[in-house]
Amino acid sequence: MGAAGENYINCAKGLKSWLITLDHKRIAILYVISVLTFFFVGGIAALGIRLELFSPGPDVMNADTYNQFMTFHGAIMVFMVIIPGIPAIFGNFFLPIMIGAKDVAFPRLNLLSWYLLMFGAIVSISSLLFNGVDTGWTFYTPYSIKGSAGVINMTLGAFIMGMSSVLTGLNFIVTIHKLRCPGMTMKNIPLFVWALYSTAIIQVLATPVLGITLLLLVAERVMGIGIFDPALGGDPVLYQHFFWFYSHPAVYIMILPAMGVISELITTYSKKTIFGYTAIAYSSLAIAAVSFFVWGHHMFVSGQSEVAGIVFSFLTMLVGVPTAIKTFNWVATMYKGSVTLKSSMLFAMGFIFVFTIGGVTGIMLATAGMDVHFHDTYFVVAHFHYVMVGGTLFALMGAIYHWYPKMYGYMYNELLAKLSFVFIFIGFNVTFFPQFILGANGMPRRYFDYIPEYTELNRISTMGSWLIAIGFVIGLVTIIQGFIRKEKAPANPWGSKTLEWTIQSPPTHHNFESTPSVSGGPYEYR
Amino acid sequence: MSEHHEHHLMSFKTHINVFVALIVLTVVTVLLSSKFGLVDFGKAGLLVALLIATAKAAIVMGWFMHLKYDGMMNRVIFLSSFFFLVLFIFFCLLDILTRINPRL
Amino acid sequence: MSTVKTHKHAFHFDSADHEYESSKQGVWLFMVTEVLMFGALLMGYMIFKVTMPETARAGAEYLSWQFGAFNTVVLLFSSLTMALGIYYIRLDKRKAAQISLGLTLLCGLIFMCVKYIEYTSKISHGLLPGAMFTNANETVNLPLYFSFYYCLTGLHGLHVLIGMGLIAWIMIRIGKGHYGSNHWTGVEGVGIFWHLVDLVWIYLFPLLYLVE
Numbered sequence: 001m002g003a004a005g006e007n008y009i010n011c012a013k014g015l016k017s018w019l020i021t022l023d024h025k026r027i028a029i030l031y032v033i034s035v036l037t038f039f040f041v042g043g044i045a046a047l048g049i050r051l052e053l054f055s056p057g058p059d060v061m062n063a064d065t066y067n068q069f070m071t072f073h074g075a076i077m078v079f080m081v082i083i084p085g086i087p088a089i090f091g092n093f094f095l096p097i098m099i100g101a102k103d104v105a106f107p108r109l110n111l112l113s114w115y116l117l118m119f120g121a122i123v124s125i126s127s128l129l130f131n132g133v134d135t136g137w138t139f140y141t142p143y144s145i146k147g148s149a150g151v152i153n154m155t156l157g158a159f160i161m162g163m164s165s166v167l168t169g170l171n172f173i174v175t176i177h178k179l180r181c182p183g184m185t186m187k188n189i190p191l192f193v194w195a196l197y198s199t200a201i202i203q204v205l206a207t208p209v210l211g212i213t214l215l216l217l218v219a220e221r222v223m224g225i226g227i228f229d230p231a232l233g234g235d236p237v238l239y240q241h242f243f244w245f246y247s248h249p250a251v252y253i254m255i256l257p258a259m260g261v262i263s264e265l266i267t268t269y270s271k272k273t274i275f276g277y278t279a280i281a282y283s284s285l286a287i288a289a290v291s292f293f294v295w296g297h298h299m300f301v302s303g304q305s306e307v308a309g310i311v312f313s314f315l316t317m318l319v320g321v322p323t324a325i326k327t328f329n330w331v332a333t334m335y336k337g338s339v340t341l342k343s344s345m346l347f348a349m350g351f352i353f354v355f356t357i358g359g360v361t362g363i364m365l366a367t368a369g370m371d372v373h374f375h376d377t378y379f380v381v382a383h384f385h386y387v388m389v390g391g392t393l394f395a396l397m398g399a400i401y402h403w404y405p406k407m408y409g410y411m412y413n414e415l416l417a418k419l420s421f422v423f424i425f426i427g428f429n430v431t432f433f434p435q436f437i438l439g440a441n442g443m444p445r446r447y448f449d450y451i452p453e454y455t456e457l458n459r460i461s462t463m464g465s466w467l468i469a470i471g472f473v474i475g476l477v478t479i480i481q482g483f484i485r486k487e488k489a490p491a492n493p494w495g496s497k498t499l500e501w502t503i504q505s506p507p508t509h510h511n512f513e514s515t516p517s518v519s520g521g522p523y524e525y526r
Numbered sequence: 527m528s529e530h531h532e533h534h535l536m537s538f539k540t541h542i543n544v545f546v547a548l549i550v551l552t553v554v555t556v557l558l559s560s561k562f563g564l565v566d567f568g569k570a571g572l573l574v575a576l577l578i579a580t581a582k583a584a585i586v587m588g589w590f591m592h593l594k595y596d597g598m599m600n601r602v603i604f605l606s607s608f609f610f611l612v613l614f615i616f617f618c619l620l621d622i623l624t625r626i627n628p629r630l
Numbered sequence: 631m632s633t634v635k636t637h638k639h640a641f642h643f644d645s646a647d648h649e650y651e652s653s654k655q656g657v658w659l660f661m662v663t664e665v666l667m668f669g670a671l672l673m674g675y676m677i678f679k680v681t682m683p684e685t686a687r688a689g690a691e692y693l694s695w696q697f698g699a700f701n702t703v704v705l706l707f708s709s710l711t712m713a714l715g716i717y718y719i720r721l722d723k724r725k726a727a728q729i730s731l732g733l734t735l736l737c738g739l740i741f742m743c744v745k746y747i748e749y750t751s752k753i754s755h756g757l758l759p760g761a762m763f764t765n766a767n768e769t770v771n772l773p774l775y776f777s778f779y780y781c782l783t784g785l786h787g788l789h790v791l792i793g794m795g796l797i798a799w800i801m802i803r804i805g806k807g808h809y810g811s812n813h814w815t816g817v818e819g820v821g822i823f824w825h826l827v828d829l830v831w832i833y834l835f836p837l838l839y840l841v842e
């Protein structure tokens with residue numbers, strides 16, 4: 001199959017060969033480029049937000065600009081970075097290889113997903129032409145009905161990106177059901193695949209509801225249909241039900257793939273069979289299932305009935321169970337393993353640390369009585385950044401380093417990578433831990449100003465954001481330096497056991513010389 | 527799916543029978559509605575209409591959409607959508623009905 | 631009759647059957663998203679109906695159940711012809727399949743014409759959604775009923791149009807000899823989509839036109 005030294009990168013040349021490619025690995029690279037670009041833009045917005053909050057009163061921008069920065073940071077990071085992030089990049093690249101397939105089930109659909117993401121992103125960002133959007137990423141009515149007309153573009157863009165997400169999920173489900181190689185039973189697939197499977201189920205089931213919600217919002221804007229407008233007899237709380245029926249499960253779209261990555265990292269760098277494979281696999285499914293009955297916890301103070309509040313509060317606590325199962329299993333895997341502290345492993349351990357803080361504060365917020373105090377304060381901001389950034393982005397960084405040799409065929413500088421971890425980890429905690437205290441003291445979220453009493457902690461938080469930025473720059477340098485240094489990567493630099501490490505780095509166009517056949521579990525270390 | 531299995535082909539006559547059944551149910555749902563007032567179900571009218579519609583839907587899914595002869599997995603996939611829809615409706619109604627009438 | 635092309639399955643599948651089963655599962659998963667999208671909107675309408683029964687009753691007065699019933703029969707018949715289209719293509723009767731699909735297309739067209747008549751008569755009486763409502767009827771929140779009416783039937787109508795486009799595409803492909811007794815994936819996929827459109831109408835008809 002092809003000449004020696006041929007791989008998926010050099011088997012065809014020219015920009016066109018990339019833009020019309022049907023190869024899942026090349027599509028993954030397209031996602032790498034686009035998601036990292038979006039991440040850069042969203043990150044700049046985040047730094048702007050923190051800079052403005054360095055001291056009270058308007059410093060570098062006025063309130064309107066701040067609101068737009070806040071909205072763009074949220075919308076870009078949610079819809080363009082962490083939702084597509086791990087599944088679209090690493091799922092696309094490794095899901096087929098991990099189950100011994102030559103490609104995903106529907107390669108054309110796969111490419112279409114990428115184009116839809118790009119198209120949706122352009123439509124969203126075009127809202128800047130209409131005074132931007134200042135509603136926050138949730139587009140709550142009535143703000144979104146009364147405010148800038150840019151909401152129409154932004155929501156249409158999110159709708160299109162939602163379609164991209166649905167198609168990716170659909171593709172993954174069929175791939176996992178139908179394209180597993182001989183011997184690759186559902187009990188033998190790697191845990192990353194289990195995580196992607198659970199994610200895909202949520203993508204297919206929840207995203208259509210977001211689709212109809214956003215379409216109704218557009219109709220509301222364009223024609224004033226009034227379904228969410230109390231002046232015409234509509235119900236704004238109904239909008240929140242519609243929105244959170246998708247958007248709560250969506251936070252598990254963000255975190256489940258990250259958890260899958262962590263399972264891979266922990267077992268590889270501990271050189272030990274994963275503890276409780278079945279428990280971790282089924283807890284992914286359990287999280288996906290439970291995610292559909294808990295959305296009301298976003299609405300404790302928005303006029304939802306007390307009965308619903310109590311029910312949702314109780315159900316939300318259930319999420320803690322499968323999440324804790326995973327955490328304990330990861331720690332148990334490390335116990336008496338031969339842990340090597342590679343950069344990816346550092347990110348995995350960092351994940352467990354910050355995710356635990358994020359998870360436990362989540363239980364605090366799930367308690368309806370406490371949420372009345374914490375709701376819409378910086379406590380919530382700190383909580384979801386501990387879960388989303390500390391969770392998903394840490395896993396994304398770990399995944400980038402872990403699979404770098406396989407994807408590009410080169411090794412990177414381990415020291416630089418570790419340095420990026422140090423900066424990101426410390427910077428992250430310096431940025432967001434003070435926000436827990438700020439929130440508990442009553443600083444509301446989303447405002448561009450605050451009373452002088454909050455100044456010190458806000459300064460610490462802003463300085464932390466600079467540390468994170470330095471960390472990501474070092475990370476980028478690590479990646480680029482690896483390309484320049486061109487140190488050839490062996491097929492299996494980490495001594496990992498999953499199928500992607502049995503083939504050459506980078507893989508050939510068809511992944512495998514011949515269809516592989518497996519007879520045991522994915523992590524038979526010792 | 528390595529084993530080869532024959533794909534079931536439904537006969538012409540079954541197609542026609544299914545169509546007739548659907549038409550009959552349509553006539554029934556119209557006759558039972560308040561437009562004719564043959565039977566007064568009162569508030570249960572909505573429930574009756576939904577039941578008949580579900581029966582029709584089941585016929586379309588089973589025969590026209592071939593789900594009766596399809597694999598278990600496709601059946602589970604398609605029917606799961608209704609399960610999650612019911613979940614959505616249940617929790618929304620839980621909120622809205624107890625909001626209108628807190629004593630409920 | 632043009633020659634029948636033999637279908638070659640894509641490289642990442644083991645066999646044509648493998649490809650067929652995978653594609654069909656993909657279609658079913660897509661149908662799940664359709665059910666949830668329509669279902670969520672229908673749920674909004676149900677909540678409206680439960681919380682404002684008077685308004686819903688006043689709104690339904692303006693709908694003609696005869697039109698609704700006629701359209702129901704048209705769509706059910708189109709489902710039959712769609713199913714027969716698949717039946718004939720699997721027996722390699724390509725002419726009969728095309729005629730069946732042509733009838734389906736015709737039914738879609740009739741459905742949309744009736745819809746057009748309904749819409750224009752409502753619009754001429756100022757029965758428009760939400761803020762655009764100009765009819766003299768002052769029942770509380772009546773415009774909201776028409777918001778739901780237009781959203782539900784509009785989204786459904788859009789699906790009918792998309793379905794018609796897909797059927798036309800399938801008919802052309804049959805003409806080119808792409809489908810036959812050994813390969814009918816596309817026909818069946820479009821069929822499932824068309825039946826789903828029918829399925830949605832089966833619920834819309836009683837909920838909008840009949841129930842008080």
